[in-house]
Amino acid sequence: MPKIRILTESDLRKVIDLDMDAIACVENAFLALATKDVRMPPILRLDIDDYNGEVDVKTAYVPGLDGFAIKISPGFFDNPKLGLPSVNGMMNLFSSKTGMLEAVLLDNGFLTDIRTAAAGGVAAAHLARKDSKHVTIYGAGVQACLQLKAITLIRDIASATIWARDIGKAEACAKKASLELGIPVTATSDGKDACANADIIVTTTPAREPILMADWVKPGTHITAMGSDAEHKNEIDPALIGQADLYVSDSQAQTSILGELHHAINAGTVAKDATFPELGQIIAKSKSGRTSADQITVCDLTGTGVQDTAIATLAQSRCDKAAAGVEIIS
Template sequence: MAHDIRVVTEAELRRVIALDAGLVDVIERAFAALSGPGVVMPPVLSMALEEVHGEVDVKTAYLPGFDGFAIKVSPGFFDNPKLGLPSLNGLMILFSAKTGLVEALFLDNGYLTDIRTAAAGAVAARHLAPSQVETAAVLGTGVQARLQIAAAHLERPFGRVLVWGRDLVKAGDCAAELRKILGIEAEVVETVDEAVAHSQLVVTTTPARDPLITAGMLHPGLHITAMGSDQPGKNEVAADALAAADLYVADRVAQCEVAGELAAARARGLMTGLLPELGEVVTGAVPGRSSDDEVTICDLTGTGAQDTAIASHVATLLSGGDIGTLIGT
């Protein structure tokens, strides 16, 4: 029996799906499913290719109730810009959860990963940020810095954003783009301390291996979404800061204790007990923020559940249409 596989390019995907409230809902449902029974999500296959300043992650998850499951390959080669090439690329393969047949191949060059990662930040803000946010801050100046702030703004429409980066020129470019995209005040700050002190919501998006945020920077009414640490050895938030927070939430504890902020804390003998996951907060199994004075931290390493959710959602959006190329097998 003939079977068609839909091949869709990044340009075609950008016509179909973008970072919006609907996508945030999709990723929120993925976290809810991740907290339930029957999930199969193996550890991330991760390779650090230090010789070429690169890394490759492979993620997947089977979620009960979803018609398909995705396998995502995500390379990052960080010297590529010197060659006029993007740092990130990759693809997603969507399989039928019933037959195992390939349903679609999304040649997204990391686009779907970018927006599903940002949407996870929005889910964190939805459940953990203070009810009112006047000023947000972002540490980092790349694609995720822009997307994470745009995502957080969907949930907490703040009027000002502070941008910190090691390169002040790049920080200025990032601030200018956020000002244009969101129509809010955006300014560059020279220190992390300044960024955190004046914000109620902070997103960290850097590849730092030495912590940027310390316990002494925490203040009442602060939420931090830390998403840059997705490989062993990366660390943006100091271990004692995690321990000092009123509430720490992982996207997946098993991942965060290997590659997230939690890894450094556990290495120091901190945060050793049972810890909540974002899906448990989404479903109400574990309380989220209980007052606007609390300090909350969400540790996002990126899960295969998010990839399965966004790939399945895209397949639904494409169903019955003529976007992409059908290849018979």
Template sequence: MSHDVHILTEAELRAAVPLDLAAVDVVERAFAALASGRVVMPPILSMEIAEANGEVDVKTAYIPGFDGFAIKVSPGFFDNPKLGLPSLNGLMILFSARTGLVEALFLDNGYLTDVRTAAAGAVAARHLAPATVECAGVIGTGVQARLQIEAAHLVRPFERVEVWGRNTVSAEGCAADISARLGIPATSQPDPARLVANSQLVVTTTPAREPVLRAEWLHPGLHITAMGSDQAGKNEIDPQALAAADLYVCDRVAQCEVSGELEAAHIAGVLVEPVELGDIVAGVAPGRTSPEAITICDLTGTGAQDTAIATHALSLSGGRGQTIRS
């Protein structure tokens, strides 16, 4: 029996799905659902294609209360820039959670992932950053450096931004983009220690395999969101910082143990007691307990966020895109 499938391109999705509070709220709902224990989120399917310096990851999650579930395919082919193509691509497929029928194909080339990843950073900031953030710092200068700051600003309207990157020109470009986007001062900060010292909210957005943020830089009233680590071997935060913080939060403990900051901490023999972000959102576990507390949130990216943003995208799609009967 044939049925309608909605197809939206990246350009149509960029027009339909902004990074705004509605996106943050729908991703927050997904985190709250994770705390219920009724979400079904299988381990990530991962395939390496060594001959092309490529890999592909598949994520999914079923969330009770959401009408659909997404399956997201994220290829990363790291020789693509030599061919004039982006390394990261992919698409999301939204299925009916009642019938399993394909409802929508989002040919987003990773755009919806960008939005849901930044939105998760805002959820972390909403529940963990100090109530007042004057300065936000970002370590890293890529797409997520820009989007994480933009998303965090929705929930903590800070007055200025500092950016650190290994490449000063990239850091200056990132700062200029952030300033233009948010209409606040944003500057390149050559010393990451000073960036952390000056900030109440720091986001790390790098693919680092050695820490870019040292434990001795921590200070009272600091929140850090580390969103760069998403694979075994990646590590942005000094493992000692996890032990030194008052609270270490994971998006999903099982994932952070193998692909997040918790992996490096375990290897270093650092003992931490992780709390899941969903438990904090749902009120099951306490978040920030004082203005002076030091908190760290480790985001590896979950299929639950994909299901949330794909459902959101369909609800916003309106008359956009094409419909194919199949």
């Protein structure tokens, strides 16, 4: 009879973390998207406006991997008022050969957090200047600290700034990050001041209006935008997308509908039929990345199903080796 491994968030946290293996796993996923016959359907999305909620369903089949994941990811952004996390979710891992369910990963969004932060690390590794020293993060949630950690894994970062509208949240996030990473991290609620010295900027908010303006960004800066994963979300001034020396997407099919590119097209700063390199193509070296130190580069990350399949496969492999979780017979 088929066996299914049930894995809780606690099980997963014992065997997987944001490290270079996770970053390599996600980098390989982007590479596969550019070089293999990956099957990745459009995101299935459900908006529940009455409760400021949304649910995304993502999946992808990657040739060469034994399994494929189907992820269900709710985000209900008023939940903190109820003492609940704003994001949760789960992944189901199926056999690519038989379609049988092999694992249920009750991760509460943990694996999504890891793969999202890893993607930020990959973007910085391929697009940020190698001598980058200062990082600015817009947002003070879980992803803010994780994105900063990912960048410190691939660049020799000396300091960082955390921006949030609520200075108390920014200060708490900055203190936590400084203790964890061993670098000075300051807090501010002044958006323009936040990026004055930034070599790398990451936006991690659910903002519906731009929080990063085009004329704030100095030459040589790399920006990773990862909060705009729905039509109504917009963190970056559309003019910045048009003015950037290099714009890169995780999937242009997605960013033209959901990401910052979507808003730039609507604002007329980018032509609707313009084509841009994708991150996987830059990793594969079939498209050029940064070519000079003074370029402004932007990477628009909306989150792809190929990342979910990759991180779920890595998690299952580690859990199998550790005999983690509980096996049941279906």
